[in-house]
Amino acid sequence: MGEGIVLKYNVPGDDFTRAGEASGAVKSQLKQMQLSPDVVRRVAIAMYEGEINMVIHAEGGTIEVCITPEYIDMVLKDKGPGIPDVEKAMQAGYSTAPDNVRNLGFGAGMGLPNMKKYTDEMKVETTLGVGTTVTMRIYI
Amino acid sequence: MGKFYNSVKLNEELCAGCINCIKRCPTQAIRVRNGKAEIKKEFCIDCGECIRICTHHAKLPIYDPLSIMDNYEYTVALPAPSLYAQFNNLEDINIALTGLKLMGFNDVYEVSGAAEIVSEMTREYLEKNRDKYPIISSACPSVVRLIRVRFPNLIDHLLPIMAPVDLAAKLAREKAVAQTGLAPDKIGIIFISPCPAKVTAKREPLGIESSEIDGVLAIKDVYPALLRYMKEAQNDTQDLGISGKIGISWGYSGGESGGLITDDYLAADGIENVIRVLNDLEDQKFDNLKFIELNACSGGCVGGVLTVENPYVAKVKLQRLRKYMPVACNRPAKIGNFNISDAYWTDEVQYEPVFKIGNDMKDSIAKMTRVNELCEMFPKLDCGACGAPTCKALAEDIIRGVAKESDCIHILRKLYKEAVSDEG
Numbered sequence: 001m002g003e004g005i006v007l008k009y010n011v012p013g014d015d016f017t018r019a020g021e022a023s024g025a026v027k028s029q030l031k032q033m034q035l036s037p038d039v040v041r042r043v044a045i046a047m048y049e050g051e052i053n054m055v056i057h058a059e060g061g062t063i064e065v066c067i068t069p070e071y072i073d074m075v076l077k078d079k080g081p082g083i084p085d086v087e088k089a090m091q092a093g094y095s096t097a098p099d100n101v102r103n104l105g106f107g108a109g110m111g112l113p114n115m116k117k118y119t120d121e122m123k124v125e126t127t128l129g130v131g132t133t134v135t136m137r138i139y140i
Numbered sequence: 141m142g143k144f145y146n147s148v149k150l151n152e153e154l155c156a157g158c159i160n161c162i163k164r165c166p167t168q169a170i171r172v173r174n175g176k177a178e179i180k181k182e183f184c185i186d187c188g189e190c191i192r193i194c195t196h197h198a199k200l201p202i203y204d205p206l207s208i209m210d211n212y213e214y215t216v217a218l219p220a221p222s223l224y225a226q227f228n229n230l231e232d233i234n235i236a237l238t239g240l241k242l243m244g245f246n247d248v249y250e251v252s253g254a255a256e257i258v259s260e261m262t263r264e265y266l267e268k269n270r271d272k273y274p275i276i277s278s279a280c281p282s283v284v285r286l287i288r289v290r291f292p293n294l295i296d297h298l299l300p301i302m303a304p305v306d307l308a309a310k311l312a313r314e315k316a317v318a319q320t321g322l323a324p325d326k327i328g329i330i331f332i333s334p335c336p337a338k339v340t341a342k343r344e345p346l347g348i349e350s351s352e353i354d355g356v357l358a359i360k361d362v363y364p365a366l367l368r369y370m371k372e373a374q375n376d377t378q379d380l381g382i383s384g385k386i387g388i389s390w391g392y393s394g395g396e397s398g399g400l401i402t403d404d405y406l407a408a409d410g411i412e413n414v415i416r417v418l419n420d421l422e423d424q425k426f427d428n429l430k431f432i433e434l435n436a437c438s439g440g441c442v443g444g445v446l447t448v449e450n451p452y453v454a455k456v457k458l459q460r461l462r463k464y465m466p467v468a469c470n471r472p473a474k475i476g477n478f479n480i481s482d483a484y485w486t487d488e489v490q491y492e493p494v495f496k497i498g499n500d501m502k503d504s505i506a507k508m509t510r511v512n513e514l515c516e517m518f519p520k521l522d523c524g525a526c527g528a529p530t531c532k533a534l535a536e537d538i539i540r541g542v543a544k545e546s547d548c549i550h551i552l553r554k555l556y557k558e559a560v561s562d563e564g
Contacts, residue, residue: 003506004505005505005509005512020423023423027422027423029508031290032495032504032508032536033496033498033504033505033508034498034499034500034503034504037292037293037491038293040293041422044422044423045423048423048425067505068505069501069502069505
């Protein structure tokens with residue numbers, strides 16, 4: 001990865017009150033760097049959505065963010081149930097979130113679609129019963 | 141004066157160099173250096189938290205003395221609605237307004253009157269600018285200053301309409317000129333304010349080129365002086381009030397939103413809560429909101445540092461006062477030479493990236509890497525003994541070249557031990 005800042009976070013799966021902590025920390029760090037406000041906003045939203053997904057569906061996981069002069073990479077890894085139909089999950093409004101989560105205002109089926117919308121590149125690797133890795137890149 | 145005027149100053153003699161203010165400051169603008177607190181002008185948003193927390197009373201809000209009235213041939217008092225909330229058992233606002241005249245002002249012009257015009261203009265703006273939802277209130281100068289340094293993505297959401305006090309000042313001057321025939325500069329437009337942030341807004345306004353306010357008095361100074369005249373005012377009360385429920389409600393959090401006649405709003409008060417809302421807003425966590433009202437002080441303007449009464453008690457008093465008032469008494473209209481379209485902002489608010497580290501992305505990465513390394517080295521106690529509020533803030537100061545590693549007493553102790561063992 002060469003010259004760049006690597007930031008690593010553990011996302012706990014059992015504590016909703018902490019969901020968004022990692023993306024919040026990355027956002028505050030990015031805001032202090034010479035980046036356009038729009039890039040900061042896109043990273044913050046994409047990462048927040050991914051982080052929430054990990055909490056809702058996968059009992060947490062890890063996030064690695066790499067900030068380089070050309071791009072920002074985010075790799076979100078979980079050991080959750082995997083996504084049975086990625087294409088469907090990418091559709092706006094499609095959600096498998098349980099009711100208790102929806103009652104909190106999450107699970108609108110916009111997680112993956114928003115992540116795709118706000119990033120330049122996105123890759124979803126998933127194996128049922130093993131877990132999911134989402135890799136996103138935003139060019140600066 | 142520059143772009144970053146602050147309305148708080150330090151009384152060096154009283155400052156004990158403790159860590160209370162550096163810990164409380166929401167933008168980490170204060171450092172203790174050489175045993176005294178120093179405010180970094182460009183970081184400060186005039187929220188008044190340091191004035192509240194300072195147990196040594198070393199943080200002084202800046203505002204004008206009552207004697208400023210003597211500088212003008214004709215003076216108009218602009219009472220903020222929060223002024224009325226200071227008195228016990230006030231049944232009629234006109235008693236307070238008449239008292240102001242007995243105190244020496246030639247006329248009064250209620251800020252709440254102008255607020256009702258702003259409310260109606262806001263309703264219209266909301267209808268016409270759905271693409272900008274949610275619109276963020278721009279009446280609290282600290283909130284606008286916070287957004288300009290920390291939330292560049294939200295600047296476009298700011299309501300581009302003058303704060304009620306600025307509109308009131310314009311209208312009051314128009315009225316006074318028409319009534320007296322005096323030159324505008326002979327007339328003193330004097331705001332009776334709940335907070336010193338309005339002093340900054342007067343000197344370095346955002347959104348408008350210049351403010352029509354000539355002086356800012358503290359409610360806490362006016363209140364005891366005015367009290368003496370209110371008995372007399374009770375016997376011969378003049379009908380000076382110009383506002384209704386909507387205008388008076390601007391004095392507390394939720395009041396501005398209430399005047400918009402919509403349920404799709406959010407009202408947050410207290411600077412830490414405001415920051416949380418802005419952060420969430422930036423991450424697009426809210427749907428279907430038209431308006432966001434934000435007040436830096438807990439409870440809204442009644443919680444300003446220049447007020448006397450407990451903000452929550454003050455709110456109850458305002459609610460009682462407005463009970464039998466008409467909903468609103470002021471409508472946007474042409475007044476003298478003043479067109480209501482002049483009440484819109486004329487200047488764009490510019491993002492001021494004061495917290496940035498590094499000159500370009502490469503430089504930022506190198507410097508942030510160093511900040512992160514330093515943070516690893518520090519004990520993460522955030523003890524404040526170095527004069528910075530957190531270990532991270534010290535690391536950033538070091539990178540900015542205004543502090544050194546040995547300012548950390550834990551590092552210093554290590555260095556000292558090493559030096560001693562080298563000698564031994």
